[in-house]
Amino acid sequence: MATEHEFLTRTAERCHDPYLRCALYGAAQAVLGISGCCVLAHAPQGCNMLVNSAFGWQDADYTETLTLCTKLCEDEIVHGGEELLTRTILEAREFSIPIMFILSACGPEIVGDDITAVCEEVQSQVDFKLVPIQCAGFRGSQYDGTDIALEVLLKNLVTDTGQKIANSVCLIAPHANANPTWVGDLRWVQDVLAQMGVQVTATITHGTALSDFEKISASEASILLSFDCGQKAVDYLSTEFGIEQVCKDIPLPVGFGNTRRWLSELAEHFGAGEVADRLITEGEKMVVEVCRRKGLEQFFMHRAPSAIVTDATIGIPLVRFISEDLEMLPELICLRSSQEKSKEILEKELKELSLNPRVIYGADVYQSSTALAESRPEAVFGSNIEKHGIEELDIPFIFLIASPTMRFRMIDREYFGYTGMLNLIEFIQNDWRERYRSRQRRYQARW
Amino acid sequence: MDNDYIAFQGSLQQLLEKVESGEMVPKLQASHAPPCKFWTAFMVVNGIRHMAPVIHGPTGCTYGVANAYKLTSCEYRGVPLEPTACTALDESNVVYGGEGKLVEAIKEVEDRYQPELIAVLSCCCSGIIGDDVETIARDAEKSVNARVIAIRSEGFGGDFRSGFEDAFRAVMDLMEPPRQTRENTINILGARVGPTYTEWLEDLDEIKRLVSAIGVEINAVLCGGCTLDEIRRAREVKLNASWCYDWGQKLGDLMQERFGIPYSRTGQPYGLRATEEWLMGVAEPLGLEKPARELLGKETDQVRAELESLRRNLGGKTAIIEVAEFPGPIRALSLARMAEEFGAKPVVVNIHPYTIKERMPSIKFLIESGQNPEVVLTKGLFSLGTFRSSRRTELEIRQLVTGYDNAIFLGTPMRQPGIPQVNLTTRTGFPQYGFPGIRNIARLVESAVAHAARPRSKLFRQVLYGG
Structure with a gap:
């Protein structure tokens, strides 16, 4: 299967409309x-x-x-x-x-x-x-x-203490994640680890105490929570302190398939199979039951040609989630970064899922806008930039899942795991309904 | 009153003298940073439709302004998403220069977007390495259909104000020799940020309504959503006026000096007297005094009750006015004038020496026009640490107001001074200009007096000031 992959052209290197700050x-x-x-x-x-x-x-x-x-x-x-x-x-x-x-x-x-x-x-x-x-x-x-x-x-x-803490892990780069409330994803990971009896030595960084850095070298493992950066830090920890990276060749836990695989690999490393099995069984059951009770709109999703325009951290796992769980067809994937490791993971995913979308790594706003105009998908998973960028195109749905969304959220809501699936489905369904909201009154009331 | 928390107390004139002599240091402390010259220059050109910027710098400067201004314009002002392009300067460009890249980027922007105007803005990087954006823009213009301007807007090159002024100066170069003089036509000067949420369109709407009612046409609001064509024809007007004297002043002076177009120098139309002055400032040079006086008479009659309410609620009181960097101290001074008009003694609090320096010509103009309110600067204003400064200032303002009988606070609800407090930030409180402004402010002052005894929120207080 041939996948068309594009990289920044010389043109884009001269004139760039960025998604990223410096x-x-x-x-x-x-x-x-x-x-x-x-x-x-x-x-x-x-x-x-x-x-x-x-x-x-x-x-x-x-x-x-x-x-x-x-x-x-x-x-x-x-x-x-x-x-x-x-x-x-x-x-x-x-x-x-x-x-x-x-x-x-x-x-x-x-x-x-x-x-x-x-x-x-x-x-x-x-x-x-x-x-x-x-x-x-x-x-x-x-x-x-x-x-x-x-x-x-x-x-x-970080200094080498020469000791290791059994069943311990440090979390790397949780903030490099386009979920506008990415702290929710971090909390989910921390909660899962706690349930598996794994100690988090340090999170680099969010709410990190200076004293946490003293424990890092004692970590048994590391988990990289971003596919856009942080790999160098993980490699450094591995080389300097023998800290092994876990869950390293698979997408982050978004959707049934990714979450199952991520939890299973984590459990295998830390010997927490029973906990993982319980989390998976209970989580999948909960998602199904909630969707049944609340009413999951399915008809607009089945085989809908879709585009994913976001960072690699969220964008790569979305591919499996929307194609397996929501039955959509990713036809365009524009990622804001272009790390080699992320490319490998995405290509493996696409092969496994028998998908052949157009993929643009390190995309800028012009490239993604042009690609969207050319492919005209039915739905776009993206940010407020795409929302305005596609206004004059005949693309019905934009699901605002990536920063910037220009939406105020007081509570951190994760995309990872089972509640994360529900959060994403809720955003998708609300944005889908938004499309049908009347913008005008056709006549004036008499009172 | 124990005054050990007061850094300055005197008239605006005295503060100005201290700033001019260097006695009061016109520098913000390290924790307070308004936008740099690049941001403010971008604000001005962002107000021109179908303009494509080419920011000659790294992506951080570019995404910053795109997110702050472009995207908010799309979200709140119905503006279509237009590009914010840059040359994405990297380490190698810094070493070897980025001029070639800029030339190519200008051509690429033309090919991609077909803009009417390309605005090249330099950043710290390109400024320091000496890339000559002005010459490149001039040369590039020969090979593209769009007009091309360049603004030397390196962030270190000046304070926020210089970005506005240099951008307005560059915009002037787009103004073509007049083919005619259009009777009873004016430009409104000094808009910036584009048609975004940070400009109060309601105030601008009131200005448009007033001038339209006396038969005056507006060629362009420079640069608040204007077109290149309107800029080209800007010299065909009889008069320039400003929606805010401060921001329009430089462009008005320059256009008068270079093109001989008179500029109506009036302050912001807060209250009745300033509104009369603003409108007559436009009407007199155009020979439209009669319709203007008729309009003023008619509209004044319609706000008699509100004028009476303002006199009743402000008369004999001390109006403590605090309007910080946003929306700016000129509004504080306009409010001070309005309060005085209705019988209050205005005391303007914490107008930073930095802002006096940056707005020197406007401040001098206001003083010359007879505005010279009392100013109090508290020590918290000069504290290091934004939060610490804010918390300390809050405590000082609470202490300050106890020294005045019958005081009323005009400003942000983020303060909790414990006296009647006029919230000038409510959505329905706009416009604050002109006759609807008199109605709105009268209502807000009534509300402040009526609800003075109601306790303020502990939630609000603790969020802002800790505890």
């Missing part, structure tokens, strides 16, 4: 997951907007986590900004913080500000730890930025 944002996302930290952006003030966005994505609390910015201006670009950086770090002495991450943006990196040297020089004058991270926007996408930050975190904060 490395500074990805690095900020990673470090803002550490509780009670301070993040200092050594950057002009606009870059601080990226840090603010990352703050929101990590569900950080402004009463606990502090962000500062050196707000570089022309003077600092011409004469260097190291003095201003030093001053800002020293000003932060009035805070009670355990650690400060200094993130450098494009400007200071190009003019040669040495944030590492500044941190070394100032370290003795402050009672919090300074960790410099060179993550200028030009170093790559937000996923590259997360990889850069994870590497710095692991190299700076």
Whole structure:
């Protein structure tokens, strides 16, 4: 079976309408997951907007986590900004913080500000730890930025204790997930592990205590919760501390098939077969019963040509979920990243499912919009960008499952596991009904 | 009153002098950061229809503005999704230069989107490595059908205000010599952000209604959803006016200086007197005083009850006014003027020296026009840490209001000062301009007075200030 796969063309490399922010944002996302930290952006003030966005994505609390910015201006670009950086770090002495991450943006990196040297020089004058991270926007996408930050975190904060904690795991890159409330997915994983008697040594990162880093090297295994970044961190842990990656060649647990397989592989590693069997049996039964009672609309889904436009983390498992459980036909898959490992997994999935969609890796908005215009699917699993992008195309349904959705959600709702399936089905059915809502009144009421 | 929490207390004129002399440091602390020059320059060009930006920088700057402005325009203002393209500069471009890539990107944007206008915006990267966006834009224009402008908008290159001004300056280059002078036609200046949710369309609608009622036509709202064609014909008008004096001032001055088009210098039309001034500022240069006076007379008659209500509820009171960075201190000063008109003594709280510096020409204009309210800056304003600053300021404002008899607070409901509080952020409270504005504000002030004794929410308080 031949699958047509496309990569960024030379054209797209010249003119790019991005889905992703830059490395500074990805690095900020990673470090803002550490509780009670301070993040200092050594950057002009606009870059601080990226840090603010990352703050929101990590569900950080402004009463606990502090962000500062050196707000570089022309003077600092011409004469260097190291003095201003030093001053800002020293000003932060009035805070009670355990650690400060200094993130450098494009400007200071190009003019040669040495944030590492500044941190070394100032370290003795402050009672919090300074960790410099060179993550200028030009170093790559937000996923590259997360990889850069994870590497710095692991190299700076993790030491080899020489001991292992039996049945323990560390979770990597949970935040690199297009589910707008990805924390729900993380909670589901943590809950499943708890039921299997597996201890989570650390989550890198979300609500991570600094002390958690001390336990990482003692982890027996690691689980990568993203298919868009984090593999380098997992490989580092494997090489340095012999931490084995589990569930590494299969999609994340979205839908019956993926969840069954993911839970089974986890159980096999940790000897928790009985727990997994129970979770699978009870979970599948619950989904069926809830759908029966609430009323699952099936007729619009059967063999509907569909497109998936999202990140690899959610996009790859969606393929099996929508084709096996919802009987839809994925005809176009546009993924925002292009990691080799993710490509392998997706290709394996497509082969197993006998599907032959058009696949675009590392897509930008123009590529996905053009591909959608060409393939004209019946339904699109995507974000608010696709919602507006397809407005003038004759595509009936857009299911808003990927960030940005422009929808406010107070409660974190997972896509992983069985309740996750119900969440997705609920979003799909509401968006399907939205299509039929009247926008106009045909006549005026008499009262 | 124990004043150890007060950093400055005096008139607006005195604060201005302290900022000008450098006595009050016009720099925001490290925890407070408004957008950079690149963001604000983008805001201006984003208000031009069928414009395709080519952002000569990495993806972070690009996605940031696309998400903040483009997508919200689609969501809340019925604007179609148009591209936010960039050259996605990477490490190798930073080393070897990105000019070639930019040239190709401009051509590619033309081929892909056929825009009427291509706006090239530089970012920190391209600015520092010295890519000459202006020359490239000039050269590229010869090989594409679209007009091409370039804005040097490196984030470090100036504060937020310089982005607005430089973008307006670039937009001026698109204005063609007039083929005619269109009688009774004006431009409205100073809109930015595009037709998105951060501009109050209701205020703009009221301005349009007022000028239309006296027989004036609007050529363009620059740049609030205008077309390239409207910009081209912008020099055919008899007069420029602004929806907000502050934002329109630079473009108005430049168009007057370069093209000889007079600019109506009036403040925001809050309250009756400012509304009269705003409308007469347009009517007099156009010779339309008579219909304007008739309109003002007729509409004033229709809001007699509301004017009386405002006098009753504000007369003899101290109006404590706090409008922070958004929607901006100029609104605070306009409210101060309105409060004074209805018999209150205005006290403007926490208008940062930084904003005085950034808005110096507008502040000076307002002072020259006779506005010189009392200003109080509390120490919390200068605290490091956004949350800590906000919490400290909240406590200071609570303390400040106890020093005044009969005070009323005008500003955001995010404060809980414990006195009658006018919520100027309700959706039905807009427009605040003109005659509907008088009705709306009168209603909001009535409500504040009527419900002054009702306790504020513990939930709101703890979310904002901890505990």
